[in-house]
Amino acid sequence: MNYLIETRGLSKRYGAAMRVKNLHMAVPEGAIYGFLGPNGAGKSTTLKMLLGLVHPTNGEITVFGRAMNAKNRLEILRNTGSLIESPSCYGHLTGAENLRILQMLRRVPERAIEEALALVRLDGQKDKKVAQYSLGMKQRLGLAAALLTHPRLLILDEPTNGLDPAGIQEMRELICDLPRQFGMTVVVSSHLLSEIDQMATHVGIIADGALVYQDTIERLHEKSEHHLALRTNRDDAAMEVLAKNGIACEARDGFVLLPPLEDEAAAHCVRLLTAAQIGVIRLEERRKNLEDIFLDLTEGANSL
Known part of the structure; x- marks a missing residue:
């Protein structure tokens, strides 16, 4: 597999506090990599190190197959777009005027302004002063700025923060379209698993500065426990009775837990118990959801 970003032993210490600990991160090319963790887990610090905004205490960063260093950092960043924390804009200028400043600095064609505004669906608001923009519009303008050069790699730090449900859905749709339309690789951080679950192809979970899980989102779904609970x-x-009939079971929290069974097999269990004059009070299907897994990982800081 081709990895657009790889880190080896990446660490960052601020004084006595180790904010990022021995991070081995691997982002496949063309993926939407959800970088997930609670507030203060080290997400923003990691993304800033990937962009060269923060110098690592230890470790290596490879982007586009090249080890990032002081000599090639700017060359790597020419193919990288980013939106870290809240976007910075000139409120007295229009959306198009804000992008024009960046267009001249980045030395890209003027048509890139219209293309970026259309991509984030702000072309109808381009002549409006940014001071009159809603928070969602400012977030989209920040995304347009990151997309101005059509980068190979896009790094977004909590892009849905502060948005209403409609704004969150719109931002999510925009992010999901980028790999399909332009072949971009996207790294997007969030503290909300539900958001990452709806757009990411791969996920890395960080807790207390350490990476506790990294794989595809499908493999994370496979970690969810599925069983029947019988009372x-x-x-x-x-x-x-169930054990004598070869049906695995265990007692937990006032229920008898059974493995996932087809409908007929579950009905057979009920018939066995009824024949033994045991009253079945309740039979329910249970699945440990992703939120439970996320909390187990981040609160206990244990790897799966």
Whole structure:
């Protein structure tokens, strides 16, 4: 697999506090990589190191197959767009005028302004003063600035922060379209698993500065526990009957837990218990959701 970003032993210390610890990050080319973790976990510090805005205490960063250093940093960043924290704009200028400043600095054709504004659906508001923009419009203008050069790599730090549900959905749709339309690789950080789940192809979870999980979003879904929970009027007797019939079960929190069963197999269990004069009070399907997995990982800082 081709990785657009790789880090090896990446660490950052501020005084006595180690904010990022021995991070081994691998972002496949063409992926939407969700960088997930609670507030203060080290997400922004990591992304700033990837952009050369913060110097690592230890470790290496490889971008586009090249080890980033002081000599080639600017060359690498020419193919990188970013939106870190909240976008900075001149409120007294229009959206188009703000982008024109960046267009001249980045030395890209003027048509790139119209293309970027259309891409983030701000072309109808381009002549409006940015001071009159809503928060969502300012976020989209910041994304347009990051897209001005049609970069190979786009790094976004909490791009949905402060947006209303409609703004979040719009930003999510924009991000999801970028790899399909332009072949971009996107790294997007968030503290909300539900957001990452709806747009990412790969995910890295960071807790207390350490990477506790990294793989595809599908593999994370596979970690969710799926079982049947059974409550009877005689759980001990029920477990004995089920075990004698070769059905694995265990007691937990007042329920008898069974493996995932097809409907007919579940009905067979109920018939076995009824025949043994054990009353079935409740049978329910349970699945450990992604939020539970995320909390287990980040609160306990344990790797899967």
